[in-house]
Amino acid sequence: MSQIQRINVRSFIDERPLSRYQFIIITFIFLVIAFDGMDVGIMGFAAPEIMRNWGISKQEMGSVLSVVFLGVTAGALIAGPFGDRYGRKLVLVCSVFVFGSLTLFAARSTDVSSLLILRGMAGLGLGAALPNAVALMVEYAPHRKRSIIVTIVYSGFTAGAAASGLVAAWLMPTYGWQATLATAGILPIALAIVLAFALPESVVFLTLRKQNIESIPSILKKIDRAAIIAPNSEFWAPTLVKQSAKPLTILLTKQYAFVTALLCLAYFMGVMATYIMVNWLPVIAKEAGFSLRQGAIITATITLGGPVGSICIGAIMDRMRPHWVLVLALLVAATFSASTSVALNNFGFLCIIMFALGCFFHGSMTGLQALSATSFPTAARATGVSCMHGIGRVGAICSGSIGATMMNRGWALSEIFLALAVPMVISALAIGLLGVRGRHVRDRTEDNSAGHPTTTAMTSYES
CATH class of the missing domain: 1.20.1250.20 (MFS general substrate transporter like domains)
Structure with a gap:
């Protein structure tokens, strides 16, 4: 009887150079954070035009600008537990689609009350996106390059905020603030659709949670095309806590x-x-x-x-x-x-x-x-x-x-x-x-854990 191949998926990622597949994931996460920054920044550029068109006060506009932070706070606190239970990808795709859709709807607002509600709800999606994006990125980044990869993708927020100024300068003089907001909504909606089909779930998460385990070999093969993964291989990842714990x-x-x-x-x-x-x-x-x-x-x-x-x-x-x-x-x-x-x-x-x-x-x-x-x-x-x-x-x-x-x-x-x-x-x-x-x-981290896995996922791979 042949010996079962046991693969530590965390070490599999850490021991290999960045692949083209991981660069694609980095690009996706960068765009998520960039569109998050664009959504936050675009309202600042639209505010003067909205105030002029609607004849509202600075205090009313200030409420519209600040309500998004209430939504972001609530979204961030709520989304984390969902991401740890149902997966980073699911929450990330949903949150990007939500804040894109609500920003698109905000472009059709006709009064302060509706705009206030829509921006607050968009904040839920904005707040939910960032923590799950960072978590997913960390779990696909090799340990030796993890910090620089996370800082690069998180710099997307600044890039998105800067891009919002360019979008506003291009669209607002000719098409008005509605087109500017609509553009800031359509882009993340399109990205969410792409992510739903092209972004993988965290392979470490899948292994520890024993979810969709048949996809683990194919994900690892995309990271390293030369990797030999035997049929009936055993996949595991070190962990310091029980996966059943909340x-x-x-x-x-x-x-x-x-x-x-x-x-x-x-x-x-x-x-x-x-x-x-x-x-x-x-x-x-x-x-x-x-x-x-x-x-x-x-x-x-x-x-x-x-x-x-x-x-x-x-x-x-x-x-x-x-x-x-x-x-x-x-x-x-x-x-x-x-x-x-x-x-x-x-x-x-x-x-x-x-x-x-x-x-x-x-x-x-x-x-x-x-x-x-x-x-x-x-x-x-x-x-x-x-x-x-x-x-x-x-x-x-x-x-x-x-x-x-x-x-x-x-x-x-x-x-x-x-x-x-x-x-x-x-x-x-x-x-x-x-x-x-x-x-x-410092030695009691998942990256440094050695020996027997706390949680193991089994799957078969047919080449």
Whole structure:
């Protein structure tokens, strides 16, 4: 009787170079996150035209712009457990289709009330997409390149936000805000249809959950065409938790509760500081005496620094202890933020500081996506990431009132950025504590697990 071939699907992915099939998956996830960013950004460009056409106040438009964050928060918190139970692909495809459809419907809105409802519901899809996209990407990325791959695909959010400006500039003058919103809705709908047929479910998830196990050999063969997979092979993946355990129950265990709390704290502080900068920087720059053009350039430089920093930090995270890479980057970002006062009289120097701030701060926040996804077991990965995203979005909601309070008290640009250094330091401290704890448990991860599998899936492969 021939010996049964036992294949660790996690090691199968880790031991091989990136294949063309994995590059296709990377492209799909990049587009998901890019369209997510486009959807969020497009309303900012459509807002002035909507206000002019409907004759509504800034307060009413502000409600439309902010309600999406309530939906994003709820969507992120809800979607994680569904992704861990029913699969990343199913939730991802549904969420992309939902936010695309609701944005398309929003283009047909005729009053504030309907637009408010549709944007809030679209937020559910937007919030549900990101955690499952990150979880799926992590499970197809080799361990040695995981951080840089996640940071690259998550940079799609910035690319999508930038693309929304180009779409608005192209369509709005001729076709109006309705066509602009419709385009931002049609693109993700088309992507969702493609994903439904072309995007694979996580092979690690399938193995551990024993779902659709007949597809495992074909997925592995697409990753490595030269791989020899014998009939009746046994597929397994190391895991530290029981697959029957509920994801939320896993997060509340002694091993993961502390991890979850620290990641949520770090992301909450980071997102709050991010949205204060992004939403209020043009106003802050104007109050500081800069022209509208200069204010736009200052805002653009800090945004453009994000993708550059994300890729660099992601690459370094793959070569060094990721916790300490992020701690150092956040402390450097806090230093740049606190030092803006030295450049207030020099526009060029201020732009350089803002670009550096964007590199280190936005790059750290993107790196945190990779860190969070590798901090949880497969059985609770989407739930853990979604919990971090959900709590983080509360920071986005709080950013509006905090920024307004700073402005109403007459704080100068230097004082505001000095204050923003505080949440950056708190994020660094939270990640540092996570790193100290991780030093004692670093060998107890699914990537480093050896020996007998906790969960095994069996399938037959006919060549």
